[in-house]
Amino acid sequence: MGTAQRKRLRTIPEKPDLFDQLPDELVLHILSKLSSSASRPSDFINIVITCKRLKKFALDPFVLSKAGVKTFAMKAERWSDPAHQFLKQCVNAGNREALYTLGMIRFYCLQNRGSGASLMAKAAIKSHALALYSLAVIQFNGSGGSKNDKNLRAGVALCARAAVLGHIDALRELGHCLQDGYGVPRNIVQGRRFLVQANAKELALSLRSMLTWKPQQKHVEEQQNLHYACTVRGPAITGCPLLSDFGCNVPAREAHPVNGFLKEWFESRRGVLDHGLRLCSHGSCGRPETRPHEFRRCSVCGAVNYCSRGCQALDWKLRHQVECIPAEQWQGILEDGGDHGFGGMVEIEEGEDVALVE
Numbered sequence: 001m002g003t004a005q006r007k008r009l010r011t012i013p014e015k016p017d018l019f020d021q022l023p024d025e026l027v028l029h030i031l032s033k034l035s036s037s038a039s040r041p042s043d044f045i046n047i048v049i050t051c052k053r054l055k056k057f058a059l060d061p062f063v064l065s066k067a068g069v070k071t072f073a074m075k076a077e078r079w080s081d082p083a084h085q086f087l088k089q090c091v092n093a094g095n096r097e098a099l100y101t102l103g104m105i106r107f108y109c110l111q112n113r114g115s116g117a118s119l120m121a122k123a124a125i126k127s128h129a130l131a132l133y134s135l136a137v138i139q140f141n142g143s144g145g146s147k148n149d150k151n152l153r154a155g156v157a158l159c160a161r162a163a164v165l166g167h168i169d170a171l172r173e174l175g176h177c178l179q180d181g182y183g184v185p186r187n188i189v190q191g192r193r194f195l196v197q198a199n200a201k202e203l204a205l206s207l208r209s210m211l212t213w214k215p216q217q218k219h220v221e222e223q224q225n226l227h228y229a230c231t232v233r234g235p236a237i238t239g240c241p242l243l244s245d246f247g248c249n250v251p252a253r254e255a256h257p258v259n260g261f262l263k264e265w266f267e268s269r270r271g272v273l274d275h276g277l278r279l280c281s282h283g284s285c286g287r288p289e290t291r292p293h294e295f296r297r298c299s300v301c302g303a304v305n306y307c308s309r310g311c312q313a314l315d316w317k318l319r320h321q322v323e324c325i326p327a328e329q330w331q332g333i334l335e336d337g338g339d340h341g342f343g344g345m346v347e348i349e350e351g352e353d354v355a356l357v358e
């Protein structure tokens with residue numbers, strides 16, 4: 001309600017302003033519901049700027065602690081000191097999504113590695129699956145340091161915690177680590193089991209999304225973390241949702257808004273990548289290298305590079321398998337009946353270790 005409108009209401013004695021009579025607790029409760037279910041930052045900001053009373057309650061730590069992931073889904077071009085301050089206020093209120101979002105922005109965009117990693121660690125302590133997985137990616141790559149700062153065991157431990165919380169990419173990464181003996185004693189059978197579990201979860205989510213996906217029911221704060229860690233994109237399913245590691249088509253999963261922020265940040269040149277540094281080639285990731293040749297390259301073409309096996313596997317399915325394999329190889333696949341393992345994934349996985357350019 002605008003100030004002018006409220007002033008007009010006050011001039012009519014027989015019609016008191018009902019809004020002013022609402023108990024504080026009720027206003028706080030309504031605003032906390034709004035902040036947790038906002039579908040874009042402006043949904044919430046427009047309330048804050050409406051009147052003094054709403055501003056006071058909207059910035060109450062109780063309301064800020066409930067703010068949902070899309071309340072922070074700001075555009076990189078709109079990044080400003082007030083936006084930073086707002087995220088900090090939400091962080092101070094203990095909001096897990098704000099901890100993760102500001103952590104990623106500080107680590108990758110503002111190059112404040114220590115503070116960024118610390119914020120993500122605080123989100124991870126609060127069982128934020130994406131924060132655990134992002135910290136694992138940082139440990140596997142030694143991001144922010146030299147290649148000697150890679151800590152594979154820490155990466156595996158973080159992946160395991162994220163996997164327990166239901167993060168599919170973390171479960172898949174864990175399976176590959178066990179199969180390859182990467183940061184953990186080699187156990188091919190257990191690794192295979194994790195990969196099958198990751199595919200089964202992906203299949204279950206695809207089927208569920210096809211049958212029941214309703215975006216408006218996904219606004220509960222507790223669900224948001226896993227929503228972005230796991231769910232597939234949108235209600236419209238194209239193709240057949242089947243096991244992706246076995247070469248079948250699974251719809252793309254929805255990326256967390258902060259990944260879009262990172263991508264925009266560097267692509268719009270708001271943030272400048274140092275010479276020789278590249279973004280992860282998976283279109284929905286946005287993570288940049290923090291030193292030259294940090295990310296692994298595709299061994300077949302050498303033209304793309306990835307922050308993680310999860311990004312490599314997703315990009316392979318969505319885009320790169322068509323671009324990567326030379327035409328003569330396609331001819332060979334067609335002629336010998338396509339017996340090349342799991343729909344081309346083996347081609348890229350086999351070469352991963354030799355593809356590391358360090």
Ligand SMILES: [Zn+2]
Binds near residue numbers: 286307308311
């Ligand atoms: Zn990536």
Ligand SMILES: [Zn+2]
Binds near residue numbers: 300303304323325
């Ligand atoms: Zn390639």
